[in-house]
Amino acid sequence: MMEKDVGIMNGVAVVGTSMIDLVVIGRQVFEMEHCNKAQIVRSFGGSMHNVAYNCGCLGLETHFVSKFGRDDAGLAIVNDLQKKTCFVYGPVVNQSTPVFISASDPEKGLYFSSIQPEFLFHGEGEDLPYCVLSECTWGITDQTDPLFLTTLLAKTPQTHWIFSGQIPPETTLDKWEGIVLNxxxxxxxxxxxxxxQAAKALLKKGVSWIIITLDKDGALLITLDGIRPYSAEKDGDYPLGCGDAFLSGLLLGLTQDKPIEHCLHPALAAAAIVLQEPAALSEKLCQLKPRTTSEPQ
Incomplete structure (x- = not known):
């Protein structure tokens, strides 16, 4: 385990689930009661896990809090993240690691998940490393339990939190820096x-900005000053994980103290890279990692 310099206020906090992704891509339209030929890609997954992994590829100091299965897959997920610049925290659940299955053919997609409530964060009694999370400049989560979120936000008041995947509970709206959803x-x-119009109403309740991703149409940044559209950088055939890559690219910009208007460019660049890969994760994100003065040009 890497040692954290607790005297520095920086880094990214990521709170959410860890899973196994099984991506099944049909070579032709699936037929019921037939053996369908497909490309199958297995990788580690879970939206917030993917964000943490991607942030590691981008060279960000990342603190990931999750609940891990009591099996070889759970241990492998932890070990894999620690090979990046990721600090990993969280209890082990006495169950197998959940699996997310994405099965798609040229016409449709089907999605399955075996996640159980035990892998989600609930209530105010969760034993999180709040002292570490509160030292992170930025944080992101997709957990939805109102009491858990209220506790998380109250114990990390210096962290700028982003909510992902839906609208957070009404009682917490004034505590979020931003919301990202498709x-x-x-x-x-x-x-x-x-x-x-719905986004503007949310902004009046305290959120600084809202980003709506639009697949091949790019994204919208909505603030009280107006709506700014952004074009997608590149189209591709593999949308799974693009939203998670977008979030990591967004965090890359934010941790460089760029205004939010500039942070959608690295976000869309990261999404474009993952669009070209059949899995939700891509080592190629390291292409976006900022060079240091000691690195060769």
Whole structure:
């Protein structure tokens, strides 16, 4: 385990689940009751795990809190993250590591998850390393339990937190720096109200900015000053994990003290890299890692 310099206020805190990703890509349209030929890719996964892994590839000091399965897969996930610049924390659950399965053919996609409630964070009694998380400048989570989130935010008041994947509980809205979600997630929240209008209403409750990712159409940054569209950098065939790569690229910009308007460029660049890979993770993200003065040009 790496040693943390507790005298430095920096780094990224990531709180969420760890899983095994099984990606099944059909060579042709799937047929029921038939043996379908497919490409199968197995990797470590879970949205927040992927963000932590990606941040490690980008050279960010990353503190990842999760719950791990009591099996070889759980141990392997921890070991793999520690090979990056990741500090790993969290209890072991007396169950096998959950599995996420993505099965897609040229016409449709099906998704399955074996995750159990024991792998999620609940209530105020969770034993998290709050003293470490509070030293991180930025944090991100996709956990949804209101009491857990209230406790997390209260115990890490100096950390700028981002919520991912949906709208956080109403009682915590004024505590989030930003929210990142995709078009479908924002539409589900907004209902019949236009996305931009629903986002502006949330901003008035204390959130500084909202980002809506739009797949091949890029992304929207919404602040009280207006709406700014960003074009996607490149199209690709493998969308799984692109949102997680986007988040890590966003954090790369934010940890460099760039204004949020500039941080969507590395976010979209990271998403474009993962779009070219059949798995949700790509070592090629290290291409975006900032050079240090000691590295050769």
């Amino acid at each position: 078009r479908d997630e924002m539409t589900a929240y907004a209902g019949s109200v236009p996305m931009a």
